[in-house]
Every structure is written in C-alpha cells, then in structure tokens.
Amino acid sequence: MTVRVRFAPSPTGYLHIGGARTALYSYLFAKARGGKYILRVEDTDLERSKREYEEAQIADLLWLGIEHDEGPDKGGEFGPYRQSERMQIYKDIAWDFVERGLAYPCFLTSDELEELTNKANEEKVAPHAYHGKYRDYDLAKAKERIESGEEHVIRFKNPGKKWTFTDLVRGEVTFPEDMVGDFVIIRSNGMPVYNFCCVVDDYKMGMTHVFRAEEHLNNTCRQLQIYEALGATPPEFAHVSLLVGEDRQKLSKRHGATSVTQYKEMGYLPKAVTNYLTLLGWSHPEEKDIFDVLELGDAFDYTRFSKSSAMYDIKKLNYFNEQWLRKLSDQEIASGFEHALGSESEFSSMTAQWKEKFAGLMKEKVQLFSDIKEFMPIFFDAGADEDEQYTEAISWETTPQVKEYLKSQVDALSSDFITEDQVGEWMNYLKKDLKIKGKPLFMGMRVCLTGRAHGPDLKTVVSLTPISIVKERLN
Incomplete structure (x- = not known):
C-alpha cells in the first residue's frame, strides 16, 4: 500500500502557523514511508475563498520546504484538487x-x-x-x-x-x-x-x-x-496536540504573528521555523533540539507525538532562529542584513569584503536579521550613547589624554578606514608610553572611538567604521 497523506487548507486567509505544522507533519510522515504528500484546496466557502490566498499558501509551504506531489498547480491522477471544481x-x-x-x-x-x-x-x-x-x-x-x-x-x-x-x-x-x-x-x-x-x-x-x-x-x-x-x-x-499561547488558550492573533507570511516577512529562516514547529507536539528519538527537519527520513514516527497541548513561545522560536542563523556563511548573513536594512542604508553602499567582515563580527549578536538595525549607530552615527557607564568613563582623568592622542593619530590618516593593526599600535603606545592600563585604557579608547562604553570587539568595530565618523566623534 502506498501511503498517501494530504494537507487541505481553506484559502480564506494566509497560512496559519498551526496549519503549517499540520502540513509539515503530513509531509514528513508521507516521506518517511516513501509515500505521497498531496495538497488539496478546500474552497467551498465561495465568499471568503480567494485565489490569491491559495497562491500565498502554496508559496509559504514551498518556502518552508514542504513540496507537494499532487495539487491544484501540479495536477495528478486524482484531481481536480480544488473542492469548488x-x-x-x-x-x-x-x-x-x-x-x-x-x-x-x-x-x-x-x-x-x-x-x-x-x-x-x-x-x-x-x-x-x-x-x-x-x-x-x-x-x-x-x-x-x-x-x-x-x-x-x-x-x-x-x-x-x-x-x-x-x-x-x-x-x-x-x-x-x-x-x-x-x-x-x-x-x-x-x-x-x-x-x-x-x-x-x-x-x-x-x-x-x-x-x-x-x-x-x-x-x-x-x-x-x-x-x-x-x-x-x-x-x-x-x-x-493543539497549539496554545502562554495563556493556554488556542493560538490566535492576540498572541502575535500567526501566519507564515508574517514570519517570512520578519526575516525568520525557514529551517528555524520548521525545526521549532516540529517539536511542538513531537520529540526527536535522539532528544535533539536543533536538526534539519527535512532530513529526518524514517526517524519521523507517530509514536513520538505528545497528547498534551503545545505552548507556542516566540522566545523559543527566536532561539531556534539564532542557532540556524549562525550556521549560515558570512556572505549569506551579509545578504540577510542587507535585505533587512534596505537598499538605501549605509550598509548597502559598502564593499562585499566589508559586508562579510561585518557579518562575521555581528552574527553572534542577533537572533533575527532585523535585529542588526539597533547596532548600526555604532558604525554610522557620530553621536554618543551617553548612558551612565559612558558618562563615568568620559569623566576619568586619563580619558582626555586618550582622546587627545587618538585624535592626533586619526587626523594624520588619509585612508577611508582605520586598520586593526593601527588600533593595536595605539593601544600599545597608551599602555607603555602613557602608562594607562586596564579599564581606563580599554573603555577609555572605546568611548572615544565608538561613542559607547560597551560593544563588539573594539579593533574590528573601529576597522569597520568609516574614518569620517570616528573623526566626528573625536571632535
């Protein structure tokens, strides 16, 4: 007997995240047994059903990696695959x-x-x-x-x-x-x-x-x-199991984004979404958390399902997205950042080499590509983040010395960017010649060069910041 499993959404809206999980389970079960996964459209609600929703649902399923063997757009020996037909x-x-x-x-x-x-x-x-x-x-x-x-x-x-x-x-x-x-x-x-x-x-x-x-x-x-x-x-x-929110009620719009389209637009990675969805009601036989769902094969078995309601936690989804984002190459991450920031951003005007170096530095700092927006002022805003720690560091008696020295060095440069080696040389001079050490040295340099008391690796940050921005800060 050939296993045949279907997913049958109604095209009255965008694909619900719960529906995506059902489709995923159906697909994984069929493939684990060498069977067929079929997409059927239940569009008997003629007033609310729209072809644009059908097309969007199919696009979302394909984005997740769930590809049907038979369906309204592919045909098959058991068609038509729309109930209205x-x-x-x-x-x-x-x-x-x-x-x-x-x-x-x-x-x-x-x-x-x-x-x-x-x-x-x-x-x-x-x-x-x-x-x-x-x-x-x-x-x-x-x-x-x-x-x-x-x-x-x-x-x-x-x-x-x-x-x-x-x-x-x-x-x-x-x-x-x-x-x-x-x-x-x-x-x-x-x-x-x-x-x-x-x-x-x-x-x-x-x-x-x-x-x-x-x-x-x-x-x-x-x-x-x-x-x-x-x-x-x-x-x-x-x-x-039913998907519920933190209030243990059925997952709905009041709990936040509920459609696959929304998660796609927010920059979530499809492998992260499918990974998380699979574990909402099913457990891996090896108790794994992070795995490629589409490579499960016959490891996907119905005996691993749970009867209990599964709580949908956006924080956990973000964690899964973070783990999958870190598996990407720097080039892929740079592309994701650029898409999130838009073609008019300062990021977009940088070289490919700069973008990949930036991605390598910042990939550990974000869960979503869009999170990078909050870090952009470090590189492109000459203003300072004048929090309590910044104010304290600026007030140290050694900081004016640090700033004066750094300004003289930066003003002497004609390049567009400062190199990591140059930052290292300045650090050594301040430490050996001016006898400034420890926190006054490292945080003093950071507040002068970046306008912030904390941040990613100082040498790399400065090397990625246009020298015009650094000069403004020092002035």
Whole structure:
C-alpha cells in the first residue's frame, strides 16, 4: 500500500502557523514511508475563498520546504484538487445516499429550527433530537417539493450507534450514539459541508492517513458514518496536540504573528521555523533540539507525538532562529542584513569584503536579521550613547589624554578606514608610553572611538567604521 497523506487548507486567509505544522507533519510522515504528500484546496466557502490566498499558501509551504506531489498547480491522477471544481461529485454521492435511504431532503425552515432548538433547550435535551422531522418523509413527495423550488438541505441519517476508532496519537476513542443527530451534508445553497466533502475527497483520492489538530477530533464521529455509507475503510487518523499561547488558550492573533507570511516577512529562516514547529507536539528519538527537519527520513514516527497541548513561545522560536542563523556563511548573513536594512542604508553602499567582515563580527549578536538595525549607530552615527557607564568613563582623568592622542593619530590618516593593526599600535603606545592600563585604557579608547562604553570587539568595530565618523566623534 502506498501511503498517501494530504494537507487541505481553506484559502480564506494566509497560512496559519498551526496549519503549517499540520502540513509539515503530513509531509514528513508521507516521506518517511516513501509515500505521497498531496495538497488539496478546500474552497467551498465561495465568499471568503480567494485565489490569491491559495497562491500565498502554496508559496509559504514551498518556502518552508514542504513540496507537494499532487495539487491544484501540479495536477495528478486524482484531481481536480480544488473542492469548488468537484461539486458534481458531492451532489451525486449525496443523492445516491438519498436513494439508498441513508440520507434525506429536509425542509425545516430557519424559524422552525429555532423553535425546535428552544424546545430542546427547555427540555434539556440535545437540539438534534428534534431535527429528524423529515427523516421518513416520502421521497417522491420530497422530490416534487424540490422540483417546485422549495428550499431544502440534505441530512445524513445517523445510524444510532456508538462509534469507535483507534487514533495514532490518542489511542482508542469512542463516541456515544447520541453525540450527533441527523446532520446536514448539503446546505440549502447546494454547497457541501466540511464533514461530508472532506470524507468524499479523502476516499476518492485514496488517502491512507489524516493528520490534523485535536480540535477536529469530534468531527471524526460524523466522518466515520460517511465512510461506512461509502463502504470505505477510513484512513488512519492522528489528532495532534493543539497549539496554545502562554495563556493556554488556542493560538490566535492576540498572541502575535500567526501566519507564515508574517514570519517570512520578519526575516525568520525557514529551517528555524520548521525545526521549532516540529517539536511542538513531537520529540526527536535522539532528544535533539536543533536538526534539519527535512532530513529526518524514517526517524519521523507517530509514536513520538505528545497528547498534551503545545505552548507556542516566540522566545523559543527566536532561539531556534539564532542557532540556524549562525550556521549560515558570512556572505549569506551579509545578504540577510542587507535585505533587512534596505537598499538605501549605509550598509548597502559598502564593499562585499566589508559586508562579510561585518557579518562575521555581528552574527553572534542577533537572533533575527532585523535585529542588526539597533547596532548600526555604532558604525554610522557620530553621536554618543551617553548612558551612565559612558558618562563615568568620559569623566576619568586619563580619558582626555586618550582622546587627545587618538585624535592626533586619526587626523594624520588619509585612508577611508582605520586598520586593526593601527588600533593595536595605539593601544600599545597608551599602555607603555602613557602608562594607562586596564579599564581606563580599554573603555577609555572605546568611548572615544565608538561613542559607547560597551560593544563588539573594539579593533574590528573601529576597522569597520568609516574614518569620517570616528573623526566626528573625536571632535
């Protein structure tokens, strides 16, 4: 049996980070077993679904390294891969169910449904207990009413029994027989509901496994009924842990950025994002934290999933990004800095050699490429960061000596930059000839040359700072 796993997003917005994790798990499971990963677009919400969102979601998945084998942009033997293009399939199956006595047209109006629901609430019973008014209605009469244009839905007949299945994450799950009533499979506008069309598609497309968040667990009750009506064996389900924020509530916009597009625009590295997402509900067999997710191979196994909710912590994501950023070459880091700073920045006008040396110095100081913005004044702003320590260092009796000497040396130079060797020579002179040592020497030189009491390696910083900026500081 060829393993076939799908990811089926709705193109009603940008790809949610939780959806990206589901896609990632689906992809990794399929590839670990030599199977196929399929992208299907669930666009039955015609009002909110947009092709631009579909394209953005595909782009985000590819950015993460999750490439589908079949999908709306690639085709495949089980297409179409957009639900909006499969409407006749759903209609035919729904009416086949009706003809076989497994479903029925229901003519309950909105007012009648509201009245029945209120009655059920008064009697403290489930509302669906009253929704079966047309369950045994004569089919010939129902067809006449439909042909006359009367509004209706199609409801599936709940067989009225317990439903049990074995979830790959949660073990045996049982739903009571009265959990759902006769549920709608085709709405009054002719559109299929999620629990119907997703089962039809998974069946028609030969899906063997379905990964989704635990919030979809209760949907399985309805879906198992549809599989039975189709005479089909359900796929194996894996309901993975829910993503929650620090308040333990479901991850949402109030917790910050939630779409992959946002993280991409903020400069996160795709390997960092996938690395972190994979560990939100799954653990590496060797207990590794930092690893290339796309190289897991058969190490990715469903037995490593956790049932507990996974807390999404942006600080941890930043840590993962920091670790992956440091694995890049200086040239790649320089490119990332340039993108974050923009083409109009002073950085952009520097030579490639300067940029790579800068990247080598600063890569240990940032978690994101955009973090470099706060360090740029060290190199391009002649002003001083006059904090308490700077003020103290400037007040030392030796600092004016240091400044006067450095100014004489810098003013004598005609080059665009100072070399590290020159800084070393000045340091030795101040130490040996002027007998200035320790903190007054090192911090004294730093505040005079950089305008700050602390920072990266002094010699390298000065060598990367245009001499015009250094002269302004000394003046």
